[in-house]
Amino acid sequence: MALTGIIEKTGTGFSGYFKEVDGVASVGDSLAEMKENLLEAIQLKLGTEDVGEIDYVIDLEQFFEYYKVINKSAFADYIGMNRSLFRQYASGLTKLSDKKLQDITTGLQRLAKDFGDVVLVK
Structure with a gap:
């Protein structure tokens, strides 16, 4: 299952969530930190380190x-x-x-x- 990570710029950094999975979101001071935190959050939610392909999108x-x-x-x-x-x-x-x-x-x-x-x- 391919996941879509939606990235949004905030006043203090970035936030992100997955289009296909409710209740999984994260923040970070940098884009790299937010992506790392979001990956960790989805791994915890799914109970596995292998979450498949993630396409990150930002406007x-x-x-x-x-x-x-x-x-x-x-x-x-x-x-x-x-x-x-x-x-x-x-x-x-x-x-x-x-x-x-x-x-x-x-x-x-x-x-x-x-x-x-x-x-x-x-």
């Missing part, structure tokens, strides 16, 4: 609020999207189509892969 606005280090205009260029329109999407000012959301998600995954392939030298 676009909250994602870019947390990852301020990602320049929205430069990222829009990276994925071939209009800068102004992308900033409107990332700020929640303009509604995203499913296609645009998939394009942005694919772009983020490509960027993560690009970073994962890099080795810095001096």
Whole structure:
């Protein structure tokens, strides 16, 4: 059974819960801490360490609020999207189509892969 972990940015960190399982939620000061705590909570609920695949989801606005280090205009260029329109999407000012959301998600995954392939030298 694949689980969907819903992530929400809070004033002090993050909270999360599972879409498919009632009564399992957690918080954390960082995204990594919240995911670790949420995993522990579902393991306790299910009585096993093997909980299967977890897909974590967060909305676009909250994602870019947390990852301020990602320049929205430069990222829009990276994925071939209009800068102004992308900033409107990332700020929640303009509604995203499913296609645009998939394009942005694919772009983020490509960027993560690009970073994962890099080795810095001096």
